[in-house]
Amino acid sequence: MTRELTIGEISARSGVSQSALRFYERQGLIAARRTDGNQRRYPSATLRRVALVQAGKAAGIPLERIREALATLPDGKQPTKRDWARLSAEWRAELDERIATLEAVRDRLTSCIGCGCLSLKTCRLLNPDDEAASLGGGAHYLRRVSPRGRGLAQRAR
Template sequence: MAENPKWNQRELTVGELSARSGVAVSALHFYERKGLITARRTSGNQRRYRRDTLRRVALIRIAQRVGIPLTEIGAALDKLPDGHIPTGEDWQRLSASWRSELDERIHRLQQLRDEFDGCIGCGCLSLERCALANPHDAAAQHGPGPRRLLES
């Protein structure tokens, strides 16, 4: 395993980036193929990553963890400045672009957590409560699926 890079080291090898970020080398290569991170090649054809790539990898990992697709992550990263290290303002702007989507996900997860053990308005009529909450499957006229959750 590669040792962690010095704090003032400007470029990292793929092994150093892997060790410091906690991401497998194969995943870093995948991120690079997808255009999420970039590396320059040395005369010996070895990859060298700018140190700020650590922030990009951290953002990718966190965004993936909350379910943001790689295509959306890539689109957001494309908005960061090219050729210089992103500033705090750049990162704030990027995170703000996801705020409404994340708020919506949080809302849906809270609904699922709070209402999953009861009727979710699917029209299944399988729970005792459905006869009260959705008599005669009236929710079906509003479309398929869990209508109460989808419409709230």
């Protein structure tokens, strides 16, 4: 029979508060059986699952994605090193995408510092797909700054 732990033991060993553990349980991230006295008993593999949740949270992975990943693990058994490698590989693509988005926002923010227009129509931070914004600040439809700007101005009419 696998060893079972109380919520207090899981909390002490994982460093996660009991209220957070109860929240994880309500969210379907971990599961416990109830004793006759209605106390929670967790399989020892729960410690590894809690560690996975903590790692996912630290990486900014949404709880829903963490739940999906945990659902692929065998119930009541310790996730293996191989399981962790598979999950982290899946999350890596998501992290790369998030990093690319943050870099793009950072770069747009940098170009906006000193501009300050915050125009909902042309700000590269607020309206990144606006074609005229890619030409820089200013009224490009009124000025003829480049063949591309001229093309945009003509299309805007």
